Amino acid sequence: MTSTLTQKIIAHAAGRDTVSPGEIVICKVDLAMIHDSGGPRRVQPILDKLGIGVWNPEKVVLISDHYVPAVDAESARILNMTRKFASDQNLPNFYDMQGICHVVLPERGHLKPGMFVVGGDSHSPTGGAFGCFMFGIGATDMAGVLATGETWVRVPETIRIELTGGMRPGVSAKDIMLALCARLGMDGGDYQVIEYAGDTVSTLPMPERMTLCNMAAELGAQTGIIAGDGITADFIRNAGAHPGDIDRWQNDPGAPVRETHRIDIAALGPQVAAPHSPANAAAVAETAGTKIDQAYIGACTGAKLVDLQMAAEVLRGREVASGSRLLVAPASQKDMAAAAADGTLAILTAAGAIMMPTGCGACAGYGAGVLAEGEVCIASTARNFRGRMGAASSEVYLGNPYTVAAAAVVGEIIDPREFLS
Amino acid sequence: MRKTGVIEKARTWAYGDYVDTDVLAPGLYMKSPMEVMAAHCLETIDPDFVLNVRPGDIICAGKNFGMGSSREQAAQSLVFHGVAAVLAPSFGGIFYRNAINHGLMALVCAAAPRIASGHHVSINAVDGCVQVEETGNEYPCEPMPEHLLAMLADGGLVSHLNRRFKE
Ligand code: SF4
Helix, strand or coil: CCCCHHHHHHHHHCCCCCCCCCCEEEEECCEEEEECCCCHHHHHHHHHHHCCCCCCHHHEEEEECCCCCCCCHHHHHHHHHHHHHHHHCCCCEEEECCECHHHHHHHCCCCCCCCEEEECCCCHHHHHHHCCEEEECCHHHHHHHHHHCEEEEECCCEEEEEEECCCCCCCCHHHHHHHHHHHHCCCCCCCCEEEEECHHHHHCCHHHHHHHHHCCHHHCCCEEECCCCHHHHHHHHHCCCCCCCHHHCCCCCCCCCCEEEEEEHHHCCCEEECCCCHHHEEEHHHCCCCECCEEEECHHHHCCHHHHHHHHHHHCCCCCCCCCEEEECCCEHHHHHHHHHCCHHHHHHHCCCEECCCCCCCCCCCCCCCECCCCEEEECCCCCCCCCCECCCCEEEECCHHHHHHHHHHCECCCHHHHCC | CCCCCEEEEEEEEECCCCCEHHHHCCHHHCCCCHHHHHCCCCCCCCCHHHHHCCCCCEEECCCCECECCCCCHHHHHHHHCCCCEEEECCECHHHHHHHHHCCCEEEECCCHHHCCCCCEEEEECCCCEEEECCCCCEEECCCCCHHHHHHHHHCCHHHHHHHHHHC
């Protein structure tokens, strides 16, 4: 029997030779990632009820990112509880205020091909960029994992997305995902696994591959995955870890795929999703001219070092338009330090960008930078559901970092390619 | 004793495609206690449901049942009313996990939309077979493995683990 990469990982975690799509199996979890919002404060009461602690502290990574830094007594209390959980459970891997969980996890070398990983967050598919099977689960599920080190899974089918051709200037992985959201809809993924492949993917750097997998969540997939290669291995080595056996964790030739979508990337331009769904995406020209109050470069989706560099390309020697504001919340402390070292931050701040703490910030309305009634924002985040970033009547457009930066410069949505040399 | 994974002659409530989590657990009542939330379950598509549902009834629905948010209350509302199972050709992925974790049987059954409201259905989730009393029709469904059926019998993940750790 030929198997997909996903089937191989699940079979291995389930202690089986092979598994078939639709089958429900119990898997041993290699790693569980939790954060301050969905983690300790939600799982602790269940663990207390069971009278049990974390099954293996070595295999749990706890990251504070949603409520950092505390802005009121309630967020301070949540963070305090998070820190206490880390020490009570003797968690060796607790990253406090080091950045957004999906970015910190691989940055610190916790992911490698072949792993079976669960995350207590809906954007956990991001980890699939490293050739592991990583998906998001809810609090009750997570409490079960923390108590036993196991969880059940229904083996998904694979939907293959083949990306071919080189990306044109001003285009990024974010545009690929917005275009896919428009084409397939938010339930196009049907809770199966979306595998990205093709010559575009094999030259993409890891942070861009992470964006592809990150937004598999917006397609309604259980997760996204990309088979490991030399680029994966280099990233993992740079993170101070060992990539393991990359060759073992590949698809068998002719492995079963439910459907294949082919997209020519060379023909793709910058995309913008209008409120209130990523599926409302279209070429930037469709929304050009829309006045904005705020431009936001942030989130696990759109504020990694490469994203900050894209914004800087547009902002070099330019200024944020008066009457609008540009907020930048880098995805991690490491990315922020790297952006400081290579001059990216200086370009952003010279243009008038307001630097925000690393963390989820305004992305889901938890931190600073939220919107007032009727305000309009363009953001490099993944979701623009009604009211997510602040007041119920606020409107959020989604774009790539070039597009967000360009909108900040003119105060309205505009094709960013006009600003690229 | 009732056999695990077997449901006999359960009365059906039939619904269409895409019954979402807001229909099952309206966002408006998210801060309310479960009995208030459950009192509004499905009301936007069928006000009769909460008035006449009886413990042991089942739901037969169209594709992508429970699509939408990750809120566990969507499954809990149905459990509150004693709904024994949901049959559908496909489920919202997170709802599917939440349902089983909260003790609600969720069966993937391609023929579910063909089953009418108010009929009586017998299910064998071990063999993967569904039988409609009124029509005599028999349909296949995806079987559920024993370990999940045991969890359902215990009333969900937390009670299942509780029992496991006490043993
Ligand atoms: S940055 Fe936004 S999308 Fe990413 S984990 Fe935080 S809240 Fe979720």
